[in-house]
Amino acid sequence: MLFNSVDFAVFLPVVFVLYWFVFKNKLKAQNLLILTASYFFYGLWDWRFLFLILASTIVDFFVGIFINKYESKANKAKLWLLVSIIFNLSLLGFFKYYNFFVGSFIEMFQFFGYAIKSTWTLNIILPVGISFYTFQTMSYSLDIYYKRLRPTSNFLNFAAFVSFFPQLVAGPIERASNLLIQIENKRSFNYNQIVSGLKLILWGLFKKLVIADALAPIVDDVFNNYNTYSASTLILGVTLFSFQVYGDFSGYSDIAIGTSKLFGFELMSNFKFPNFSRNVAEYWQRWHISLSTWFRHYIYIPLGGSRKSKLVSIRNISIVFLVSGFWHGANWTFIFWGAFHAVAFIPVFLLGRNAVYKNTVIAQNSYLPSIKEVFQVFVTFAIVTFSRIFFRSESITASFNFIKQIATNFHFENYNHPLGYRMIDYYILILVFVVYEFIIRKDERNPFKFKSKIVRFLIYTVIIFTILLFFDDGVDRSFIYFQF
Amino acid sequence: MKKLILKFALYFILILLALEVLVRVFHLAKDTPSRYVDEFEVEKWKPNQEGFSVTGNRRQNFSEFHINDKGFNSYREFKPTKEGYEIALVGDSFIEGFHQNYYNSIGKKIETIFKDTVSVYEYGYAGYDFADQLHLINKYSRDFENIDLVILGLKFTNDLDRSKYEVMTSRLALESPLNRSLKKIKLLVYLKNIGALNPITKFFSNIKESLLVKRNTNKKEKDSTDHIEDINKKIDNFKSLIDLYGFDKSNYYLLIEENKTPQQFLKYLTDNKFKYIPIGEKLNSSSKNTTLIYDKHWNNNGREIVANEISKVVKKL
Numbered sequence: 001m002l003f004n005s006v007d008f009a010v011f012l013p014v015v016f017v018l019y020w021f022v023f024k025n026k027l028k029a030q031n032l033l034i035l036t037a038s039y040f041f042y043g044l045w046d047w048r049f050l051f052l053i054l055a056s057t058i059v060d061f062f063v064g065i066f067i068n069k070y071e072s073k074a075n076k077a078k079l080w081l082l083v084s085i086i087f088n089l090s091l092l093g094f095f096k097y098y099n100f101f102v103g104s105f106i107e108m109f110q111f112f113g114y115a116i117k118s119t120w121t122l123n124i125i126l127p128v129g130i131s132f133y134t135f136q137t138m139s140y141s142l143d144i145y146y147k148r149l150r151p152t153s154n155f156l157n158f159a160a161f162v163s164f165f166p167q168l169v170a171g172p173i174e175r176a177s178n179l180l181i182q183i184e185n186k187r188s189f190n191y192n193q194i195v196s197g198l199k200l201i202l203w204g205l206f207k208k209l210v211i212a213d214a215l216a217p218i219v220d221d222v223f224n225n226y227n228t229y230s231a232s233t234l235i236l237g238v239t240l241f242s243f244q245v246y247g248d249f250s251g252y253s254d255i256a257i258g259t260s261k262l263f264g265f266e267l268m269s270n271f272k273f274p275n276f277s278r279n280v281a282e283y284w285q286r287w288h289i290s291l292s293t294w295f296r297h298y299i300y301i302p303l304g305g306s307r308k309s310k311l312v313s314i315r316n317i318s319i320v321f322l323v324s325g326f327w328h329g330a331n332w333t334f335i336f337w338g339a340f341h342a343v344a345f346i347p348v349f350l351l352g353r354n355a356v357y358k359n360t361v362i363a364q365n366s367y368l369p370s371i372k373e374v375f376q377v378f379v380t381f382a383i384v385t386f387s388r389i390f391f392r393s394e395s396i397t398a399s400f401n402f403i404k405q406i407a408t409n410f411h412f413e414n415y416n417h418p419l420g421y422r423m424i425d426y427y428i429l430i431l432v433f434v435v436y437e438f439i440i441r442k443d444e445r446n447p448f449k450f451k452s453k454i455v456r457f458l459i460y461t462v463i464i465f466t467i468l469l470f471f472d473d474g475v476d477r478s479f480i481y482f483q484f
Numbered sequence: 485m486k487k488l489i490l491k492f493a494l495y496f497i498l499i500l501l502a503l504e505v506l507v508r509v510f511h512l513a514k515d516t517p518s519r520y521v522d523e524f525e526v527e528k529w530k531p532n533q534e535g536f537s538v539t540g541n542r543r544q545n546f547s548e549f550h551i552n553d554k555g556f557n558s559y560r561e562f563k564p565t566k567e568g569y570e571i572a573l574v575g576d577s578f579i580e581g582f583h584q585n586y587y588n589s590i591g592k593k594i595e596t597i598f599k600d601t602v603s604v605y606e607y608g609y610a611g612y613d614f615a616d617q618l619h620l621i622n623k624y625s626r627d628f629e630n631i632d633l634v635i636l637g638l639k640f641t642n643d644l645d646r647s648k649y650e651v652m653t654s655r656l657a658l659e660s661p662l663n664r665s666l667k668k669i670k671l672l673v674y675l676k677n678i679g680a681l682n683p684i685t686k687f688f689s690n691i692k693e694s695l696l697v698k699r700n701t702n703k704k705e706k707d708s709t710d711h712i713e714d715i716n717k718k719i720d721n722f723k724s725l726i727d728l729y730g731f732d733k734s735n736y737y738l739l740i741e742e743n744k745t746p747q748q749f750l751k752y753l754t755d756n757k758f759k760y761i762p763i764g765e766k767l768n769s770s771s772k773n774t775t776l777i778y779d780k781h782w783n784n785n786g787r788e789i790v791a792n793e794i795s796k797v798v799k800k801l
Contacts, residue, residue, distance in 0.1 A: 005683065006683045007687065010687070020485065021485075191488055194488060195488070195491075419777055420773050422544060425542055457498065461502040461503065461506070464499060465503060465506050468503070468675070469542050471679070471680050473678070473682050473683070474679075
């Protein structure tokens with residue numbers, strides 16, 4: 001079930017009414033409803049994958065209890081932690097990476113002149129959101145192991161935490177210390193919280209249906225036919241892809257956070273206007289925050305973080321980015337994408353600039369950014385956008401061919417979509433979107449923070465109107481990050 | 485909770501009203517003329533109506549229509565005489581041409597090619613099949629006797645499903661008081677045109693399908709035999725329509741996209757000395773698009789090509 005579907009538009013109010021009317025003030029019943037709704041929501045993709053979630057839930061529920069039980073016996077606790085890690089990574093390894101590893105081994109042997117028939121690859125369907133919920137359950141066991149959290153003894157609550165439908169398939173990857181605690185505690189109907197949730201849902205739908213879906217056919221055309229286009233068109237294509245993937249994923253996150261608010265939950269922010277980052281380090285503090293912080297807490301810091309020598313820190317940074325790339329997909333393109341970001345991040349780290357923009361935003365105390373900031377944002381956006389060539393291409397060869405085409409066919413040509421799309425509409429759309437995001441840049445959780453009710457009403461109307469202006473019934477509506 | 489529901493309802497209504505205003509201000513919804521069935525049981529538009537046809541979410545195509553005295557979209561009135569050289573184009577929405585300004589139609593393009601020495605009458609109406617076309621010619625025989633050349637647009641896959649003419653009640657149902665009232669809500673018309681209502685209708689049809697007992701489980705999939713039978717059936721319909729309403733082989737031409745038409749039918753036409761103007765290859769080989777973006781009707785380039793192909797035939801006569 002997609003957030004941007006009629007199914008969800010029916011499902012959500014039904015669950016909402018049951019939650020606040022029928023099961024009001026009944027915590028256990030509300031949690032059971034969340035669990036049932038979540039399994040229904042997920043089961044509509046493929047009911048067989050429910051067993052995977054259930055298995056992951058059972059394993060980490062008991063692992064949490066046993067780690068806590070053997071709190072004083074470090075080796076046994078570690079052993080139980082390994083059970084969780086091995087189990088979850090095995091799930092991921094089999095469903096997501098098995099064919100990649102087998103295929104890569106075969107290619108490697110073929111490279112050295114050994115012909116191997118590829119009979120070992122399997123026809124495996126990737127369960128939606130597996131990378132998200134396995135990381136969420138692992139974080140639970142890890143937090144208990146590191147004594148940041150006490151395990152829950154309530155299986156229902158834990159199952160609801162693992163499968164919580166608003167963020168199940170594409171995050172934000174929540175920590176038990178935030179979400180599970182909320183599930184265990186009574187929620188009360190909060191008008192302001194619900195209104196704020198509805199606003200985020202509207203803003204998320206706008207980003208998905210307008211920015212992401214409208215640009216998708218143009219991006220698809222450029223990437224599918226890159227060998228026929230000039231550099232200007234290819235740069236346009238990958239720039240639009242930057243906006244597409246941002247609209248798609250941050251739109252999903254906004255809807256997830258907004259939906260959670262409707263049920264009295266506060267999820268962590270996942271995006272904080274990354275397109276206005278002034279260097280690559282700031283970008284990673286603003287893009288897919290729940291995953292970045294996951295890697296920081298559970299890989300980077302345990303490896304020593306930046307507490308040791310510069311060399312060790314560089315190693316740790318490289319590991320984190322390579323793992324992050326690999327997390328995105330079983331393809332060399334993602335590993336290159338991760339490696340590229342490591343290369344872009346390390347100089348910022350070495351110059352000691354990786355935390356300078358941590359708590360500020362562009363034009364922090366002024367209406368307009370300085371020329372220096374504009375330049376920084378432009379350079380960062382260009383670096384990140386360049387990396388998306390790897391992210392979007394079908395294969396690593398295609399990525400390099402795309403770059404080669406930019407270098408060898410370096411001239412300007414006016415882009416015309418084969419179906420005759422009026423491109424000026426899209427350029428205006430992106431420009432207005434960037435300007436609007438700049439206006440609201442200080443609060444990602446409140447996209448309509450205007451005092452005047454009339455202004456707010458006009459913005460709601462314009463947003464819905466724009467959704468209609470760019471609505472395309474023929475476009476594939478699934479979210480890009482579902483494949484991860 | 486009460487406050488939430490009330491405010492939500494209020495915002496919902498206000499936003500709908502604001503959207504209705506925006507759709508009207510920017511003229512995003514197409515105007516729909518009224519239709520009727522005349523005394524000869526010919527379905528057509530009520531005479532002397534004007535308006536604009538809109539295609540695409542953002543008015544990518546915007547064109548004016550003008551329904552003449554006879555009930556067809558044209559810049560001219562149809563007054564065939566024995567003296568002048570007149571051509572009639574009979575067909576469906578492609579001939580009707582709501583997708584282009586009525587003063588820049590295929591007929592007008594042909595007239596321009598011949599420097600206004602010929603008059604072209606466009607008897608086009610959305611949904612007209614071959615039965616509609618022959619019935620019209622038959623009933624308006626007094627007019628058509630004076631017309632020198634008649635060209636009938638024929639799409640083999642759509643236009644030969646009937647062996648005789650009957651008034652299409654389903655189309656006329658669009659003129660019901662409820663439908664006419666709904667069409668006054670421009671937002672609704674706009675939503676329907678851009679396909680925004682499709683996910684909703686699909687949702688309900690999916691529910692309906694899943695609730696209904698699978699009655700058609702024995703329905704076999706169409707195979708090649710069915711396909712051949714289908715072609716034969718259509719050719720039979722073609723024959724019976726001609727037997728029923730007549731067809732002047734010397735003055736009548738069919739306008740056909742030959743690349744979308746079965747060879748068997750084309751052979752039948754040739755063998756039986758039916759003349760046709762093939763336009764498929766020309767449309768296909770054009771370097772520019774021949775159809776609109778969100779609509780498969782011919783755009784200006786497509787119409788230009790069709791007008792040229794017709795003119796070539798006329799010049800040879």
